[in-house]
Amino acid sequence: MRLIGFKYLRKKRILTLALILTMASILFSTTAFSLLGFYKGFNAYLGEEEDIVAIYNRASRTPFTGIVPMYLTEPISIINGVSASSPEVIVPCTMKNESTFLRGIIPEEFSKLNHLSILEGDMLELSDINSMVVGRPLAEKLDLKLGEKVLVLGVLADRYMELQVKGIYDSQSAMDDEGLIPLYVGQWLRGISYEYVTLIRVKIDHSEVSQSMLMDEIAKEASQPSPSDEGKDEKQWIMPTIRASFSIEEIGVEEPQRFMKRYMDRYGVTREALLILSLMVFSFASASVITASKTLLYQHKGEIEVLRSVGASNRTIKTDLLAKVLPWSLAFSMAGTGIGILALMAIERSGRLQVLSHGISFQFDPLILALQLIFSSSIVALSLLRSFRSKI
């Protein structure tokens, strides 16, 4: 006996299940997309390119607080296959009563690694002693105008300074929530001497040089420093170059993404953990989906009894129920995911959602949608079948 033609399920009653499925899907999608967005954004903070490696301090507790000798930029930059080496100082600070991050850079080297589109004003130069350029979202958040002078207060050091906005840029990356300053200004605010930087990012050609070769060069410098060639380029002309001794055990060389990932892993934050957490959230919310499925069956108890009395077997009714309810549940799960995405996009545009003063950018992941659809349809199917067996 086929039941496809029998319209015994009332749409209004299915809506109860649809409502809870939609809400659970919104919850799952907002959790998963925002957490994974944060994770991806944090990992990509220093760049995602495979040809960039970071030289960093392995002992530091956060990616922002380690220090490495700045002079390592010199011997590394002359290695065959190295096209740029950018020393950078990441500085947490306060501007206009808002916590933010500034990055001390050598603009010439930095621009070989990151492309910035200047929207207003001009690009920063190393000789711009009291200037900064800021990302568009940061400029909007702090209401910074071109030429405006701002008092910047230190967090890691008891320092203050006045900086003038020289330009506003767009990089389509996490850097848009930061400001760029000359390297030595970053060192003042960070409270370190001219010998040290937070990290050195190096652009390499993998066919000519590897991470281990860079590490070998650093090890060589640790045991026998090469002679200084002071006065050759602009950075050495402006900044005093003093060689700091260091221990090779403290230095690490890694792709920036792995470097950031290591810090996340250290605190137990992995992509898998976040995905499992999101699925746990959905599973917990699914108790309500099970209740809704049971309610749906209970509300159609009479109709199912009639179908049985006219000769429909339990298997036929179950198959028909699944065939009729599952497309609805898939549709409403997708609708919930869609609403979740729209909500996240709206929140992202408002700029209110920030972690570590960096905006969380939502990134669509088909895996999340697939997991969502599989889980929601499985829960609906299982709860319908189980309720059918126990109640009807």
Place this chain on the structure above:
Amino acid sequence: MTTLTLKMLFRKGGTASAILAVALLVAILASMNSIVNHINWQTEALGGYVNIGGTFLTLSRSSTSMTDSKIDAELTSLLNNTTDVKYTIPQRTLTATLTTDSSNHTILIRGVEDVSSFLNLRGAYVNGTSAKNETEANIGEILARLATINLEDEVNLTVDNTTLKVKVVGIVKTLTQNDAELIVPMEAIHHLTGNDGNISIIEFTFKEDAKEEAILNLIKLLPTDVKVVKVQQPKEFMQDMNSQTLTFLNLWSIAIYAVVAAASYVIATRLIAESNYELAMIRSLGAKKRLLFTLVLTYIAAVTLLGSILGVALGTAATQMASTMLGWIQTSVQVTPFLEPSQALPTLILTLISSTLGCLYPAFMCARKSYTEQSL
């Protein structure tokens, strides 16, 4: 009759699963809150590793920068007369054009009463001597390198149309913004701008034994158009970071409360469907619409309350267990989630509110039906 009916409703098979459904939703909130508490605690602990300096700035309330700020120079004596203040450095900063034999630069000039004491307080390394009169100046190391200025060089400073020739008597390294400035005695500034009795900022510190009330007392003494800013703000920075995480959590919690409301709608719908006979019976015995409405509402409120208490306990305990197990597997990960009692109460109240809102429609529809309409 109300108590009996409620008892009857609670004995329905769906009550346990309804409590569990609410409990699991609240458990999500409780566990997230406890994890965020741990993250915030860690962040604040990281802030605690920073050595905090004691520098404060006094500047005009309306200004956002040093050069825009104008305050009465007499305030320095007011601060100096305060017993808790260790030292004060009144300063006047302005933008000027520095002209050398070969180039022009727009720079910051900082005028101080006593250049020597100022450099001492900065812990500066000085190549040469300290400027003593308006024709002498100290130049920061970075600026000296940038403008190719050496010791004993003479440079011209121009502000508007007034020019002053000064001799560089010392090159200083302070590892502060002073390394990119020209530091001159206050007389040089007066020569360039005239003495209007104003300065830009007063930098000061409190004595080591000064209490927190000293800052508040000092602020009360100062005029209303002046503000005091603490220079190093690690605590405020960390608190701001934490508030960003909390904003995220609060926004996300809205989705949970929406699910609680939807779950409550489902629970109420199920209760009404399962208790159709009983509800029709008490209606036929003379129960008013309001009683039916109150019964459904009370049932949902009780289920939500029990579910919330269970959820808070479950969420906190489960997160603590999971983090302990994670610590066993991955020894480098030490997570200690915790929930403040002050966080549990708002969770209970908000769950109760969203759940009540969710069950209003089914409760209203149930109350509106006459017993003749109820299917028995």
